[in-house]
Structures are given as C-alpha cells and as structure tokens.
Amino acid sequence: MNENIKWLREKLKSQDLQGMIVSNPINIKYLTGIESEGVLLITLKENIFITDSRYTEAVNTVLTIEDEILVNDKRHLSKEDYAGFFIFCENVGFEEKYVTYYDYKNMMQTYRVNLTETEGIIENQRAIKDDEEISCIRKACKITDDCFEYLKTFIKKGMTEKEIAFEIERYMITNGADDVSFEPIVASGHNSSMPHAIPTTRKIKEGDIIILDFGCKYKGYCSDMTRTVFIDYVEDMYKEVYELVLKNNKMTINDIKEGSSIKAITRNSNEDLKLNGYMAMHSPGHGVGLEVHEQPALSINTDNNLKANMVVTVEPGIYVHGRFGVRIEDTVLVTRGGSVRLTESSKDYTIIKNNV
Amino acid sequence: MNENIKWLREKLKSQDLQGMIVSNPINIKYLTGIESEGVLLITLKENIFITDSRYTEAVNTVLTIEDEILVNDKRHLSKEDYAGFFIFCENVGFEEKYVTYYDYKNMMQTYRVNLTETEGIIENQRAIKDDEEISCIRKACKITDDCFEYLKTFIKKGMTEKEIAFEIERYMITNGADDVSFEPIVASGHNSSMPHAIPTTRKIKEGDIIILDFGCKYKGYCSDMTRTVFIDYVEDMYKEVYELVLKNNKMTINDIKEGSSIKAITRNSNEDLKLNGYMAMHSPGHGVGLEVHEQPALSINTDNNLKANMVVTVEPGIYVHGRFGVRIEDTVLVTRGGSVRLTESSKDYTIIKNNV
Numbered sequence: 092m093n094e095n096i097k098w099l100r101e102k103l104k105s106q107d108l109q110g111m112i113v114s115n116p117i118n119i120k121y122l123t124g125i126e127s128e129g130v131l132l133i134t135l136k137e138n139i140f141i142t143d144s145r146y147t148e149a150v151n152t153v154l155t156i157e158d159e160i161l162v163n164d165k166r167h168l169s170k171e172d173y174a175g176f177f178i179f180c181e182n183v184g185f186e187e188k189y190v191t192y193y194d195y196k197n198m199m200q201t202y203r204v205n206l207t208e209t210e211g212i213i214e215n216q217r218a219i220k221d222d223e224e225i226s227c228i229r230k231a232c233k234i235t236d237d238c239f240e241y242l243k244t245f246i247k248k249g250m251t252e253k254e255i256a257f258e259i260e261r262y263m264i265t266n267g268a269d270d271v272s273f274e275p276i277v278a279s280g281h282n283s284s285m286p287h288a289i290p291t292t293r294k295i296k297e298g299d300i301i302i303l304d305f306g307c308k309y310k311g312y313c314s315d316m317t318r319t320v321f322i323d324y325v326e327d328m329y330k331e332v333y334e335l336v337l338k339n340n341k342m343t344i345n346d347i348k349e350g351s352s353i354k355a356i357t358r359n360s361n362e363d364l365k366l367n368g369y370m371a372m373h374s375p376g377h378g379v380g381l382e383v384h385e386q387p388a389l390s391i392n393t394d395n396n397l398k399a400n401m402v403v404t405v406e407p408g409i410y411v412h413g414r415f416g417v418r419i420e421d422t423v424l425v426t427r428g429g430s431v432r433l434t435e436s437s438k439d440y441t442i443i444k445n446n447v
Numbered sequence: 448m449n450e451n452i453k454w455l456r457e458k459l460k461s462q463d464l465q466g467m468i469v470s471n472p473i474n475i476k477y478l479t480g481i482e483s484e485g486v487l488l489i490t491l492k493e494n495i496f497i498t499d500s501r502y503t504e505a506v507n508t509v510l511t512i513e514d515e516i517l518v519n520d521k522r523h524l525s526k527e528d529y530a531g532f533f534i535f536c537e538n539v540g541f542e543e544k545y546v547t548y549y550d551y552k553n554m555m556q557t558y559r560v561n562l563t564e565t566e567g568i569i570e571n572q573r574a575i576k577d578d579e580e581i582s583c584i585r586k587a588c589k590i591t592d593d594c595f596e597y598l599k600t601f602i603k604k605g606m607t608e609k610e611i612a613f614e615i616e617r618y619m620i621t622n623g624a625d626d627v628s629f630e631p632i633v634a635s636g637h638n639s640s641m642p643h644a645i646p647t648t649r650k651i652k653e654g655d656i657i658i659l660d661f662g663c664k665y666k667g668y669c670s671d672m673t674r675t676v677f678i679d680y681v682e683d684m685y686k687e688v689y690e691l692v693l694k695n696n697k698m699t700i701n702d703i704k705e706g707s708s709i710k711a712i713t714r715n716s717n718e719d720l721k722l723n724g725y726m727a728m729h730s731p732g733h734g735v736g737l738e739v740h741e742q743p744a745l746s747i748n749t750d751n752n753l754k755a756n757m758v759v760t761v762e763p764g765i766y767v768h769g770r771f772g773v774r775i776e777d778t779v780l781v782t783r784g785g786s787v788r789l790t791e792s793s794k795d796y797t798i799i800k801n802n803v
Binding site: 126127128144145146148149185187188189190191192193194195196208257260261264265 | 541543544545546547548549551552564609610613616617620621640641642643644645726728729768769
C-alpha cells in the first residue's frame with residue numbers, strides 16, 4: 092500500500108472513522124494514481140476502486156499488485172455487495188464539499204452506514220508534498236520559466252493578447268507539459284487593471300505594460316507564475332507601482348518558512364500595500380499541487396501555520412482602477428529555515444524591444 | 448419576464464413549489480443570460496440574482512428592465528434579508544444534483560425554509576431547444592465539420608496524439624468557436640480501445656486507426672462528433688468492425704424521431720452490437736446543448752420518449768480489448784417525422800495519406 096493511503100488510514104483511525112468514501116477525482120488520483128471515473132472505498136480491510144467496464148483497462152495499466160487496490164466493475168456488484176463493504180463500520184467519512192445532496196442520499200441507501208463529514212481531510216494531506224511531488228512541481232516551474240524566456244523573444248507589437256495566450260499554451264504542450272494549469276492571463280495596457288482579466292483582441296503597442304500570469308502541469312502537478320513586462324520602455328508611473336509590488340513579493344517570500352502564521356503573512360502583505368495607499372484586491376497567495384488553487388489558502392481566515400514541504404504562491408498585485416496593474420508571482424517551496432523559489436525567472440524590469 | 452422563467456414558474460406552481468433556489472450556473476445562464484457567479488432566487492413575487500460587487504457591472508450589462516430580475520450585492524444583505532426572501536413559502540425547490548451536502552446545510556440555515564428536491568426540472572426544460580438554440584448548435588456543428596476537413600490535411604505521421612488534440616483546440620478557437628466543448632479525444636492504435644482515452648505522446652504511424660472525438664461551443668451551445676480515421680490504408684481487421692459501427696450509427700439515427708421510446712432506441716443499438724458479438728461499452732448517445740452531456744440520456748433506464756427539438760448524439764462504438772476501437776458519432780436534431788443530422792461530415796472510410 093502506498094504512503095498516501097497509509098497516512099490517510101492512520102488519520103481516519105485517529106478521528107474514529109472506520110472507513111471513507113472518496114469521490115473527488117483529484118483526491119483519487121492523489122491516493123491511487125488513477126485518473127478514471129469511479130469511487131474509492133477505504134474499508135476496514137481493503138482499498139476498493141469501483142468503476143465501470145469503460146475504465147477497467149485504463150485502471151489496470153496504472154495499478155500494480157503492490158498498490159493493494161481491488162478494482163470492481165460496478166455492473167458486477169449487487170445491493171448486498173455494496174451493503175457489505177462497510178460492515179462492522181460505525182462511522183464512514185465522505186467528502187461533504189464535493190458530494191451533492193443527491194449523491195449523499197444515494198450513498199446512505201447504498202452503503203447503509205452512518206456518513207460523517209471529513210472537513211477536507213485529504214485536501215489538507217495534499218498540502219504537504221513528498222519528494223516526487225516537489226520534483227514534478229519543480230519541473231512544471233522550469234517549463235514555465237523557459238516559457239517566459241521564450242515569450243521575451245516572441246511578443247511583438249501588433250500581436251493580440253489572445254495570440255500571446257495561445258502561444259503560451261502551445262509552448263507548454265510542445266515543451267513537455269501535460270497542459271496549462273489554467274487559461275493564461277495576458278492583460279495589456281488598461282486591461283492590466285483587472286486582476287482576473289480574460290485575454291482580448293487588444294493589440295500590444297509601444298509603451299505597454301503587460302501582466303503575464305501562466306503556468307503548466309507536469310505529471311498532473313501545477314506551476315503558477317506572474318511577470319509584468321514592458322514594451323520598449325517603462326513609463327515613470329509604472330515604476331513606482333512596480334517597485335512596491337516587487338518589494339512586497341520579496342518581503343512576503345522572506346516571511347515564508349515552516350511555522351510561520353499564515354494569518355500574519357497575509358496581514359503583513361496586505362498592510363504593506365495599504366501603507367502605500369493601495370488596497371489588496373486579492374489574497375497574496377495559495378497552495379499549488381494537483382490543483383492550481385489548493386490548500387493552504389493565504390488568508391486572514393486561515394488559522395494554521397505553514398509546514399515544511401508545502402508549496403504556495405506569493406502574488407501581490409496593485410491595480411489602479413481603469414488605468415493599469417502590476418502583479419509579480421512566484422511558486423515557492425516552504426522549508427525548515429525559509430523558502431525556496433521554484434519559479435526562478437528574473438524580477439528585474441523586463442523590457443521587450445523590437446521593431447515590428 | 449422571459450419565456451424560460453415564465454415556463455419555470457408555471458412548472459413550479461404545478462408541483463406545489465412556491466419558489467426555487469437556482470445554483471447551477473448553466474441553469475442561471477439558461478434562465479437569465481447571466482454568466483457571472485451568483486445564485487438566482489425565484490420567489491413568490493420576484494426574480495432575484497444575488498452576486499457580489501466584482502460582478503454587478505457585468506450582470507447589469509446583460510440584463511434589461513424587461514428581464515424583471517433584481518440584482519443584489521450579497522455584501523448588503525443581512526441575515527434577516529435572507530430569511531425574508533421565501534417568507535410565506537411552504538416548499539422551495541433546490542437543485543439536489545448540483546448542490547453539495549455542505550452547501551445544502553448552509554442553505555437550510557440561511558433561507559430557513561423547507562427545501563424540496565426538484566429532480567432536474569430546469570435540465571428537463573433545457574432538453575427541448577428553441578430556434579435560437581438550434582441555430583447556435585448548428586453553427587457549432589458546422590465549425591466541427593470544418594475542423595474535421597482541416598484535420599484530414601493536418602494529421603501527419605510522427606505527430607503525437609497530444610499535438611493533434613491541441614491543434615483541434617487551436618482550430619476551434621481561431622475559427623469562431625467560444626471554446627472546445629470538451630477536451631478532444633485523439634486515440635490512436637491500441638489506445639483507441641479505451642472509450643475515454645486521454646491524448647498521449649504516442650506518435651501516429653503507418654496503418655494506424657485513430658478515433659477523433661471532438662466538438663466546440665458557439666454562444667455557449669455545444670457540438671459533439673466522432674470520426675474514426677486511418678493512416679495510409681485500412682487493415683482488414685478494422686474493416687469488419689468499422690462496418691458494424693457505421694451500420695449501427697445509421698440504424699440508430701433512423702430510429703430517432705418525435706415519440707420514439709428512448710429505452711427502445713437504446714436497446715436496439717445495444718442488441719445490434721451484441722448480435723455481432725460485441726458488448727455495448729457505453730450508452731449510444733446523450734442530449735447536447737449548453738452542456739455537452741445533458742438531458743435526455745439515451746439509456747435503458749430512461750422512460751421518456753423523444754420530443755421534437757431535442758438534440759442528441761448517436762455514438763455507437765466497438766472496443767476490442769487491448770487492440771483497437773471504432774466509434775462514429777453525430778449530433779442529431781429530433782423532428783416530427785424523423786431526425787436531421789447537424790454534423791454532416793462523411794462517414795465513408797477516411798484514409799489519410801502523406802509521406803511525412
């Protein structure tokens with residue numbers, strides 16, 4: 092049995108749960124490697140993946156005997172089989188933030204067991220990465236850094252935001268990524284004032300500021316990076332804001348280490364912006380892993396401290412309403428004494444000069 | 448008030464529901480045109496959309512006075528406001544197949560009302576398309592057909608499945624589609640034996656069979672088509688299976704018309720495969736609209752008959768374990784006397800020949 096399932100089993104035991112029904116496909120991938128539709132049952136004695144005939148072949152190419160996961164085709168399971176899975180279990184966990192009310196009711200009838208909310212037990216486990224996961228995220232970050240280098244030569248005046256966004260996707264996929272980790276944000280000129288801008292047909296022109304927010308997946312693991320770049324020259328009004336955001340980005344990365352309070356880190360970052368006259372329009376960061384946004388959220392509502400081997404982003408931004416914005420974001424590994432940047436692209440002014 | 452909301456209000460009344468909480472964003476788009484985050488309340492007297500300040504501007508550009516939808520910023524709503532929305536309501540519907548168990552519990556506390564399952568009331572309404580919806584689906588199907596024509600010239604030996612999948616996305620987006628309707632399936636050689644294969648880095652080679660399953664969205668409405676193509680020549684073992692699948696596809700399309708029993712159509716298709724020695728590995732089709740899979744499901748568990756202006760796919764497939772598969776799928780409009788194919792690409796053998 093792999094370490095993730097062993098760890099989960101220990102955790103369930105400590106919460107007086109004799110089993111769990113895992114429905115969230117990301118959690119199933121995390122625990123088993125399986126990416127096919129189905130449900131994973133952690134029962135008293137066994138790990139059972141219930142799927143249907145469409146997927147049994149794909150599942151069996153992923154699993155080995157060492158995984159100790161029984162694969163069942165749901166068409167071969169009777170009512171009695173289902174009712175038997177959790178026999179002798181008093182409380183069985185389920186994912187209340189993933190399972191619909193309808194599925195909850197069905198699960199009650201199917202498994203005939205007392206279902207208990209698990210409050211993100213696996214999501215919390217996922218927040219702390221093992222070596223293999225970190226190396227996948229590192230690789231995703233490397234591809235992202237390389238993509239940024241490439242963009243410096245690719246971006247030309249007259250191109251649209253959409254074209255650049257699309258080129259980011261093409262680059263990622265043809266350079267070893269599974270996929271982008273989210274639709275790239277390319278926000279130029281006044282569009283950069285919207286934190287969640289969607290690429291438009293606006294054309295890049297002289298003097299532009301451009302926010303590039305992008306990342307990719309490698310073996311399912313995500314990267315996330317933002318750089319703000321300039322065309323031909325940097326206008327003075329941009330410089331002041333850029334310096335503030337960069338200072339905040341570096342300060343916040345410095346705050347990050349095992350044991351630091353997430354609440355305090357968040358407050359520090361927000362207060363720094365506020366002292367300089369700007370409101371924090373979004374959280375300063377979030378966990379990254381199998382999902383591009385996962386635990387821990389860097390939020391003043393998060394009571395936990397950072398733990399070693401968490402991977403989080405640091406992404407302060409300043410947005411001047413209707414005019415422009417600057418955001419600088421890195422993916423960062425939490426370590427015992429501090430943090431290690433996994434995205435290594437330069438944060439000095441990037442000025443793209445070309446005559447097209 | 449628009450026709451869709453009027454229709455829903457009548458339906459709610461007939462089911463003794465005095466209101467409904469609409470959470471599914473697709474249903475909200477269907478009823479209001481709104482694509483921003485939020486929840487739609489159908490109360491005794493009003494239609495209320497609750498959103499937050501990030502979206503009020505976008506929402507107000509979509510709505511007009513004729514829509515009769517009040518927009519509320521949730522930051523301005525008190526506990527009492529929430530509890531007052533469904534005052535004098537005995538039963539209020541909610542979307543039990545969309546709302547998570549966690550959100551259901553929150554809704555109970557927030558609205559303080561008896562929540563009643565609505566059993567897909569809006570999804571069922573959505574199954575029957577109006578003229579504007581049909582013309583959007585037609586357009587999505589046209590882009591899909593054009594993409595298939597393009598792929599015949601694009602696909603070359605040595606390319607990976609991923610590269611082809613990516614090119615499908617690029618083509619769709621640069622040729623008028625909002626987006627793909629799902630991640631394209633490109634399954635070549637033995638990968639084609641998995642009905643839901645994910646594109647890999649396997650390279651296309653001489654003699655290959657390739658399943659191409661893809662579609663796009665136009666103004667939110669989806670298309671869905673599958674063609675199975677060949678590189679250089681068609682091996683004899685593929686031919687026999689291809690003919691069976693094609694015959695089944697045509698027979699099933701012939702079965703489709705207003706009033707036909709969905710159960711019978713499904714059984715016919717499955718039995719035909721079985722008579723030839725193959726198991727049906729998936730359902731022979733599904734509704735298509737704002738979602739690529741929606742009502743009606745072509746299933747032996749569906750008791751309803753087809754109605755005019757439903758749009759469904761017909762997608763029989765045969766999968767030879769570990770060796771190869773064939774699937775042929777069209778998007779089809781149900782009419783009074785029969786059906787009209789909306790995807791018009793040829794289903795004769797497509798043999799891609801090139802020397803690369």
